[in-house]
Amino acid sequence: MKAGQFTKVAGLTAAAALALTACSDSGDSGDGGSGEGGGTVTLGIIPSWTDGLSMAHLWKVILEEEGYTVEIKEMQEAAPLYTAVAEGDYDVYPSAWPEITHAEYMDQYGDDLEDLGAYYENAKLTMAVPEYTDIDSIEDLAGNADQFGGEIVGIEPGAGLTDQVSNHVIPDYELGGDYELLTSSTTSMLTELEQAVENEEDIVVTLWRPFWANAEYPVKDLEDPQGSLGESETLNAIANAEFSSEFPDVAEWMGSLTLDDEQYGELEDLVVNQHEDDPAAGAEEFVENNQDLIDSVTE
Numbered sequence: 001m002k003a004g005q006f007t008k009v010a011g012l013t014a015a016a017a018l019a020l021t022a023c024s025d026s027g028d029s030g031d032g033g034s035g036e037g038g039g040t041v042t043l044g045i046i047p048s049w050t051d052g053l054s055m056a057h058l059w060k061v062i063l064e065e066e067g068y069t070v071e072i073k074e075m076q077e078a079a080p081l082y083t084a085v086a087e088g089d090y091d092v093y094p095s096a097w098p099e100i101t102h103a104e105y106m107d108q109y110g111d112d113l114e115d116l117g118a119y120y121e122n123a124k125l126t127m128a129v130p131e132y133t134d135i136d137s138i139e140d141l142a143g144n145a146d147q148f149g150g151e152i153v154g155i156e157p158g159a160g161l162t163d164q165v166s167n168h169v170i171p172d173y174e175l176g177g178d179y180e181l182l183t184s185s186t187t188s189m190l191t192e193l194e195q196a197v198e199n200e201e202d203i204v205v206t207l208w209r210p211f212w213a214n215a216e217y218p219v220k221d222l223e224d225p226q227g228s229l230g231e232s233e234t235l236n237a238i239a240n241a242e243f244s245s246e247f248p249d250v251a252e253w254m255g256s257l258t259l260d261d262e263q264y265g266e267l268e269d270l271v272v273n274q275h276e277d278d279p280a281a282g283a284e285e286f287v288e289n290n291q292d293l294i295d296s297v298t299e
Helices: 005-019 050-065 078-086 103-112 160-172 186-198 248-256 261-274 279-289 291-298
Strands: 040-045 069-074 092-096 113-130 151-153 180-182 205-209 219-221 233-240
Touching: 040 050, 040 078, 050 069, 050 092, 050 113, 050 233, 050 248, 050 261, 050 279, 050 291, 078 092, 078 103, 078 113, 078 233, 103 113, 103 160, 113 160, 113 248, 151 186, 151 205, 160 180, 160 205, 186 205, 205 219, 233 248, 248 291, 261 279, 279 291
Parallel strands: 040 069, 040 092, 151 180
Antiparallel strands: 092 233, 113 205, 113 219, 113 233
């Protein structure tokens, strides 16, 4: 495990911000988006959720090579991000979790959204502990609250993962009287995890796959015998309902791109770890390494 991971995570937001192009708050993309190249496409992300960060920068590289201008805009919570896409302030959320994790937002805004398709097939919500911790299942948390200080360390309060743990995992496993779900941010959760691992202390955190932290830290997923975290789901590009009519080529490309585990792992490693101060450079390197894949999407 690398030391100073908090510096890396905190730096992601700053790095992503430096990579943004100048943009207005209107998110208007009706300036030449005829499907023949040109026009501005606005991508909305939560920068600490690195699947979205990685995909946004990948699409920025791809689309700018095809003559488009791409703006990456940041939100800190899923709810306002979906609202911005539904209202047309942003064009696309390039790494949504529409089947389970973000299902409530899809239900709420469904008429104003378009699912362009899945780029990854095996996303999963998890709860995890360090490898040295002597439990292997969520059900083992019951009766062992003192071992974890009575805390489950979570992420953003508006995250679908937070909702799933709060409204399904905790009641299903009868943990409510012994544990408190702490929410703040993904960065804060990773800071707590890093400190616990450095001190060889027990901690239980909410995580997900794919996510670089699973490889960076010595953690193991807790088994979920009741299936309270839900089944595996897809990661999809979710657009404003008018997007395909304004940018038919881009919509088709986004619907055509699929990444397997090896490709996704390479992309996130390059964007988040190898080029942590310049995520765009990581995306550019991925494109260079996988030009045949990109050509199969855009040609």
